[in-house]
Amino acid sequence: MPRPGFVLDVDRSTPPTLVWHGEGFRLERLPAGSRIVYAPEPVAALRDPDAAVRHALDHPEGDSAPLRAQLRAGMRLTIAFDDISLPLPPMERPDNRQRVIEAVLDLAAEAGVDDVVLICALALHRRMTEAELRHALGDRIYDAFAPHGLLLQHDAEDPSALVHLGKTDHGEDVEINRRAAESDLLVYVNINLVAMDGGHKSVATGLASYRSLRHHHNVRTMQHSRSFMDQERSELHSSNWRMGRLIAASGVKVFQIETTLNNDAFPKAFGFLQKREWEWTARDRASFLAVSAATKRSPARLSRSIFQSMRAPHAMTSVQAGEVEAVHRITTEHVYRQQLVPVDGQTDVVLFGLPYISPYNVNSIMNPILVMCLGLGYFFNLYRGKPLVRPGGVIILSHPTPWAFHPVHHPSYIDFFEEVLSTTTDPIEIEKTFEERFATDDWYRHLYRTGHAYHGVHPFYMWYWGAHALEHAGGVIVVGGDARAVRRMGFKPASTLRDALEMAEDVVGREPSVTQFHCPPMMIADVG
Amino acid sequence: MKALLFERSLPRFAAARLASELRTGAGARVGPLRLADIDDPQPHGPGWQRVWPRLSGICGSDLATVDGRSSRYFEPLVSFPFVPGHEVVGDLDDGTRVVVEPVLRCATRYIDPPCPDCASGQTNRCRNVAFGHLHPGLQTGYCEDTGGGWGLNLVAHDTQLHRVPDAMSDDAAVMVEPVACAIHGALAGAPGAASSAVVIGAGTLGLCTIAAIAHLRPEIDTVVAVAKHPEQRRLARELGATTVVEPGELRRAVRRGTGSLVLDSGQLTGGVGLVVDCVGSDASLADGLAVVEPGGRIVLLGMPGVVTVDLTGLWQREVSIAGAYAYGTEADGRRTFDHAFELVAAAGLERLVSARYPLERFREAIAHAAHAGRRGSVKVAFDLRKEKRR
Numbered sequence: 001m002p003r004p005g006f007v008l009d010v011d012r013s014t015p016p017t018l019v020w021h022g023e024g025f026r027l028e029r030l031p032a033g034s035r036i037v038y039a040p041e042p043v044a045a046l047r048d049p050d051a052a053v054r055h056a057l058d059h060p061e062g063d064s065a066p067l068r069a070q071l072r073a074g075m076r077l078t079i080a081f082d083d084i085s086l087p088l089p090p091m092e093r094p095d096n097r098q099r100v101i102e103a104v105l106d107l108a109a110e111a112g113v114d115d116v117v118l119i120c121a122l123a124l125h126r127r128m129t130e131a132e133l134r135h136a137l138g139d140r141i142y143d144a145f146a147p148h149g150l151l152l153q154h155d156a157e158d159p160s161a162l163v164h165l166g167k168t169d170h171g172e173d174v175e176i177n178r179r180a181a182e183s184d185l186l187v188y189v190n191i192n193l194v195a196m197d198g199g200h201k202s203v204a205t206g207l208a209s210y211r212s213l214r215h216h217h218n219v220r221t222m223q224h225s226r227s228f229m230d231q232e233r234s235e236l237h238s239s240n241w242r243m244g245r246l247i248a249a250s251g252v253k254v255f256q257i258e259t260t261l262n263n264d265a266f267p268k269a270f271g272f273l274q275k276r277e278w279e280w281t282a283r284d285r286a287s288f289l290a291v292s293a294a295t296k297r298s299p300a301r302l303s304r305s306i307f308q309s310m311r312a313p314h315a316m317t318s319v320q321a322g323e324v325e326a327v328h329r330i331t332t333e334h335v336y337r338q339q340l341v342p343v344d345g346q347t348d349v350v351l352f353g354l355p356y357i358s359p360y361n362v363n364s365i366m367n368p369i370l371v372m373c374l375g376l377g378y379f380f381n382l383y384r385g386k387p388l389v390r391p392g393g394v395i396i397l398s399h400p401t402p403w404a405f406h407p408v409h410h411p412s413y414i415d416f417f418e419e420v421l422s423t424t425t426d427p428i429e430i431e432k433t434f435e436e437r438f439a440t441d442d443w444y445r446h447l448y449r450t451g452h453a454y455h456g457v458h459p460f461y462m463w464y465w466g467a468h469a470l471e472h473a474g475g476v477i478v479v480g481g482d483a484r485a486v487r488r489m490g491f492k493p494a495s496t497l498r499d500a501l502e503m504a505e506d507v508v509g510r511e512p513s514v515t516q517f518h519c520p521p522m523m524i525a526d527v528g
Numbered sequence: 529m530k531a532l533l534f535e536r537s538l539p540r541f542a543a544a545r546l547a548s549e550l551r552t553g554a555g556a557r558v559g560p561l562r563l564a565d566i567d568d569p570q571p572h573g574p575g576w577q578r579v580w581p582r583l584s585g586i587c588g589s590d591l592a593t594v595d596g597r598s599s600r601y602f603e604p605l606v607s608f609p610f611v612p613g614h615e616v617v618g619d620l621d622d623g624t625r626v627v628v629e630p631v632l633r634c635a636t637r638y639i640d641p642p643c644p645d646c647a648s649g650q651t652n653r654c655r656n657v658a659f660g661h662l663h664p665g666l667q668t669g670y671c672e673d674t675g676g677g678w679g680l681n682l683v684a685h686d687t688q689l690h691r692v693p694d695a696m697s698d699d700a701a702v703m704v705e706p707v708a709c710a711i712h713g714a715l716a717g718a719p720g721a722a723s724s725a726v727v728i729g730a731g732t733l734g735l736c737t738i739a740a741i742a743h744l745r746p747e748i749d750t751v752v753a754v755a756k757h758p759e760q761r762r763l764a765r766e767l768g769a770t771t772v773v774e775p776g777e778l779r780r781a782v783r784r785g786t787g788s789l790v791l792d793s794g795q796l797t798g799g800v801g802l803v804v805d806c807v808g809s810d811a812s813l814a815d816g817l818a819v820v821e822p823g824g825r826i827v828l829l830g831m832p833g834v835v836t837v838d839l840t841g842l843w844q845r846e847v848s849i850a851g852a853y854a855y856g857t858e859a860d861g862r863r864t865f866d867h868a869f870e871l872v873a874a875a876g877l878e879r880l881v882s883a884r885y886p887l888e889r890f891r892e893a894i895a896h897a898a899h900a901g902r903r904g905s906v907k908v909a910f911d912l913r914k915e916k917r918r
Contacts, residue, residue, distance in 0.1 A: 415784055418777050443789050 002041035005341030005523050008276075010034040015277045017516060018288075019497070020353035021480055022366065022400045023303035024295040025288070028497045034514040035347065037388075038276055039523035042262035043338045045315030049096075052319050053103045056257065061330060062323025067104065067255055070185055073112035078183040079104055080154075080207060083122040084132050085359035086191045087261055088520075091314040096259040098138035100189045100319070104257070105141070117179055118145050120153040121188070121206030124213065124448070124455035125360070126409050127153045132363070152179070156209045156455065157445050164211075165250040168242040172215035174250075177207040181252050190258045194382070195229040195335050195524060198258050199328035200244020201237065208243075210439055210457060215239055219427045222467040227381035229524055231332065244324060257321040260334040261314040263521035270310065274521060300402065307356045308363050339524045346390040346527060348512030349504045351497070352379040354399040355520055360454065360462070365406040368485040369413050369462050371399050376476065377465030379517060386527040388515060392474040394504040396497070401481030408452055412444045416459035417488065425490035427467040435460050474507045530915070531679025532890055533564040534593065536608035541596045548595030553898025555595035556891045561612075563887060569611075569675035572661060573638065575686040577620050579628060580917060583702040583884065584677030585615030585909045586897040588731065589831050590669075594894055599833045606670040607663035613677025613910070614669030617692060617701035625692040627704045628677070628684050629865050630668035631854050636685040637661040649857030652712075667854075678887065680915055690865050700878035702909055703736070707877055708868035710736030711744065713804050713829035713852035715859065720747050722801025726782060726819055729806030730755030730764050730772075731900065732880060732907050733829055737804050739875040742768025744867065750785060752800070754778050754815075759904040767875060775811075782819040794818055795841055801825070804852075808832035813849075817841050827852045884911035 444456025544559025637660030665671020855864030
């Protein structure tokens with residue numbers, strides 16, 4: 001029986017705590033009286049995930065008919081699936097997408113459906129490489145579809161491949177992939193790693209254009225999503241739900257298949273990352289020392305490549321299919337079952353040790369903007385109820401924050417960092433002054449459409465992702481980061497955690513309450 | 529008189545070059561420059577006057593000379609030994625404050641009729657710099673017969689002298705000569721041919737060029753400046769640059785600003801109409817070629833020397849490279865120095881004078897000038913106002 005997450009009160013006998021620090025870790029001793037929030041242990045996996053998938057397709061949720069009843073010869077079937085940003089780290093083969101799509105294709109073949117197209121729902125993310133697609137879908141699917149041009153990657157900048165379905169009652173444009181919209185059935189295959197994923201967001205975001213996305217990927221929406229991990233209080237979700245309902249009302253028939261994973265995120269060699277420090281065995285301690293020594297001595301590039309090659313033993317914990325909202329209600333329950341940790345009250349200072357990976361640097365470099373997004377966007381928003389840190393409190397991030405960018409994946413990030421952040425770090429000012437120019441820049445468009453670049457506007461979204469945290473917190477300190485890069489983002493650099501805590505006292509007063517959010521493994525603080 | 533004297537000494541040239549490879553400006557310690565007691569230069573006839581320098585600037589070309597890095601091209605155009613210093617504000621014997629326009633032209637050599645360039649006012653292009661009445665020398669400060677600003681006095685011809693307005697400070701006046709160079713570079717190219725420009729380098733020349741474009745090229749509404757150091761970046765913005773970037777950021781900044789695409793080679797498909805290269809290195813010229821638009825112009829204002837660069841893009845995109853040496857008469861018929869006096873006052877360019885040294889501390893002065901950007905400085909000058917005349 002997996003143990004739930006819990007909050008440890010630090011006393012003098014508490015061993016040093018592991019704090020993620022990019023492609024490495026720090027062992028830190030927190031002041032007595034601090035708290036450490038630990039994630040629940042991985043919940044049990046489905047015993048036979050393939051059987052569970054087949055069962056879900058035959059026993060849909062909501063008012064949806066079983067998938068096999070919706071398939072017929074001569075129909076146009078489109079299967080869209082989540083892109084490289086999920087799950088984190090990438091999971092060991094077979095990936096959930098492969099399991100589900102193979103099952104869907106089996107039913108399609110039985111029904112004689114021969115017009116089938118697969119679309120990677122990447123929105124404004126980068127296109128996946130062949131190796132990444134093979135990993136997500138399996139070689140059999142890749143080889144059956146890709147050579148015939150039937151495995152597509154959504155192109156949010158191809159006007160001929162988009163269709164405008166109308167505007168919501170809030171005036172939001174809904175423009176999505178034409179093939180998906182004009183198919184007799186759109187099957188969406190999702191992996192729900194965090195509570196933000198899935199539901200109407202799958203199609204309304206994953207298959208949308210900039211014209212559509214800008215209605216919810218903006219500063220106002222982010223500042224009014226408290227948090228965007230809590231669908232009931234998320235403006236991001238409200239907007240996606242309005243769009244999703246308009247998509248359904250426009251006649252687009254969506255059969256949603258959602259899967260959840262447990263938070264078994266690291267392979268055996270890195271098993272210590274899943275454990276609480278006082279439960280480390282001699283072997284765990286030896287692994288920790290070996291990994292720490294190796295990462296300290298290796299060039300950054302080698303460390304990055306070692307960590308990026310890590311495959312998570314994530315296991316499927318649920319699969320449900322059918323009508324979008326009914327499916328997603330169940331999915332969310334499963335996510336919460338795995339990830340919620342009750343926390344009593346907010347803290348003056350929160351410590352987030354940031355790992356080497358975020359949704360936008362898989363097989364890539366965690367550049368400073370992504371550090372900001374991971375810390376102030378994702379980690380800060382991993383709460384339900386109230387943020388873990390009190391209003392005016394201090395957020396301490398631990399990450400090397402190198403002034404380094406992947407030139408192929410993140411070209412507009414470099415420009416954003418050089419031009420935009422050297423002018424202002426205020427999300428509202430950034431949105432007003434710079435967004436449109438970057439979003440409509442032909443060069444970024446070209447790189448997004450033909451290479452493996454994130455869209456020109458993507459770094460803006462990353463910055464907006466942290467807008468609520470920037471508004472909420474009294475200060476942000478980065479421990480062990482490149483001082484120039486940290487300052488460029490408007491944060492304060494600190495060499496050690498002790499320095500950072502002293503600096504934090506200038507903002508929140510003497511002897512502040514301190515809480516470490518010991519993530520990953522993934523969790524959500526349910527702050528009461 | 530006391531002066532810094534630069535002598536012909538091959539071993540010392542070699543030592544200076546070697547030392548400067550290790551640290552720029554180190555040529556002053558081991559090279560052919562020394563503090564000496566020498567005879568006063570003598571007037572060469574009618575129209576010549578003695579000038580007692582008050583301030584005398586240290587220029588990039590002086591540093592290259594001291595460090596033994598000047599091109600051998602100059603060998604027949606200078607005469608040894610010489611007293612360097614061509615950015616000079618000083619007093620005449622009657623106390624009149626003047627700025628020296630150092631270019632030695634036909635008039636100073638008593639060559640009559642003058643060469644076609646001198647006749648048309650383009651005295652910087654004088655064809656007789658190695659001939660005539662004087663020993664060879666492009667300018668005061670490179671000629672054995674005239675002396676230079678790094679000595680207690682020099683001689684200059686009436687045609688080289690510009691009276692300094694009473695209201696103008698010495699700091700402002702010593703900036704007139706480098707500002708004239710910058711203006712000449714900024715005005716190169718047909719007016720109206722460019723609406724955006726790049727200025728590479730933000731030392732004295734670069735900063736003055738930014739100011740010159742801001743004041744004298746109203747049709748240019750976008751000026752991207754490349755500046756290495758924080759103080760340079762601050763000044764570049766103050767003087768009129770609309771965008772200021774670090775050296776590695778130029779191509780991306782111009783691409784963003786012009787909406788260009790980029791070829792795999794790093795060459796932009798579009799670019800700016802005018803690039804003023806105030807550095808003159810392989811890298812700066814390559815950057816200039818990458819960001820200039822087809823049919824655009826690159827002006828070499830910084831002294832280039834021997835550079836290696838791929839000119840295929842220049843050929844294919846019909847780009848022109850033009851030199852801009854010193855000053856003369858501009859397209860509007862006015863002397864560049866007249867523009868320069870106005871610009872120094874209008875843009876408050878005396879603020880660029882950062883440090884002043886006595887001649888005795890010449891090694892420190894040259895080291896400071898060689899690392900001015902890193903030390904938050906721009907123009908370093910010798911201050912001779914407290915020196916006793918003999």
